[in-house]
Amino acid sequence: MFTLIQLESFVAVAEELHFGAAAERLNMTQPPLSRQIQLLEKELHAQLFDRTSRRVELTAAGRTLLPSARQILDLSIKTQLDVQRVATGDAGAVTIGYTAIAGQSALPRLLRRSASEQPGVSLLLRELVSTDQMDGLVKGTVDIGLLRPIVARPGIKYRPVMQDRLVIALPAESPLLEERESLPLQALSGEPLMMYSTSEARYFHDLVLRLFASAGAEPRITQYASQVPALLAFVEAGLGVTLVPASTRAFSPPGVRFREIEGSHGTQALNRVDLEVAWNENNTNPAVLKLLSLLDGNLDDPSADAAD
Known part of the structure; x- marks a missing residue:
């Protein structure tokens, strides 16, 4: 030859x-x-x-x-x-899992950074709840996950990339909107609460219960859903209220209004929503490793994207 x-x-x-x-x-x-x-x-x-x-x-x-x-x-x-x-990580493919809320907040900023630093890398996007992302990371069907803190799995590493807080979402015609710009959770005690699923949204489910407990309030749960958009649809239909990340306000339905959670220092300290990036430590894809390095900067700050 x-x-x-x-x-x-x-x-x-x-x-x-x-x-x-x-x-x-x-x-x-x-x-x-x-x-x-x-x-x-x-x-x-x-x-x-x-x-x-x-x-x-x-x-x-x-x-x-x-x-x-x-x-x-x-x-x-x-x-x-x-x-x-x-x-060198300048070409290849990376599969990114993300929650519905991360898809509206952290993900666009990550995509802008990747487009600037890794234009030759193809990104495959999959919207998944946090538990399904973790399963994908273990099986190798997901390279990087943008998910909520859940029980760790062997071989999976993670670190925080964004922080948020919960706010109260109410139907536009709710009389509670007339009271003030912020509401104590006690004010929701008699209201039907649209709640997060225990199986697919355990992080938010447990956080909401902790917040109500810290405020001495008893939630009246009437509906369950695994994703924030579904909970907001219930609220817009007038079926009750819910607690959602503040970043949700940027893409909420027109029939939903928001109020801050009013409460003692203990309640305020608990009201913290973390988003983490997770990956399998055995993943040797150079494009994955380089994309993770772009996440060293916190995605909370949109000005970082403008500087790229």
């Missing part, structure tokens, strides 16, 4: 039509160049050049080989560059 060196030697001679000029172009002496051409002709069982003391011309076989030889050399260079880009 012919080699890339032989093809490179052939193309140089074919384009220069002069062995001396071709040898100088390849930074080699003429005898080794002639030897590479001879080996190529032997391998192909064809004479590629007509050579005299005055001129060098391509034979019909040489003219046939030239375009293919150029394509092979171009492909070899492209392959080398592609492999190098993948090895």
Whole structure:
């Protein structure tokens, strides 16, 4: 089988039509160049050049080989560059799992950073609840997760990337809206509460219960859902109230209004919603590792994106 060196030697001679000029172009002496051409002709069982003391011309076989030889050399260079880009994390594919709320807050900022720093990397996006993201990280079907803190799994690493707080979401016609700009949780004691699912949204479920307990209030739970958009749909339909991350206000339905949670220092200290980035420590995809490095900066600060 012919080699890339032989093809490179052939193309140089074919384009220069002069062995001396071709040898100088390849930074080699003429005898080794002639030897590479001879080996190529032997391998192909064809004479590629007509050579005299005055001129060098391509034979019909040489003219046939030239375009293919150029394509092979171009492909070899492209392959080398592609492999190098993948090895450095500048190319490849990364699967990102994210919650519905992260899809409206942290994810767009991450995508902007990736587009700026890793334009050659393809991002595959999957909206999943936190427990399903964790399963995907363990199985290898998800490379990076944007999820809520849940029970850790062996081999899964994580760190916080964004903080938020819960606010009260009410139907636009709720009489509670007339009272004040913030409401104590005791004011919701008689209201139907749209609650987070224990199986798919345990983090929010437990946080809401802790907040009510800290305020000495008893929630009246009437509906369950695993995702914030579903809870907001219940609220807009006038079926009750719920507690959602403050970032939800940017994409809430038109029939929903919001109030801050009023309470003692204990309640305020508990009212913290964390978003974490998680990954499998055994993931060796360079594009994943480089994307994680872009998350060293906190996604809370949108000004960081403008500086990119």
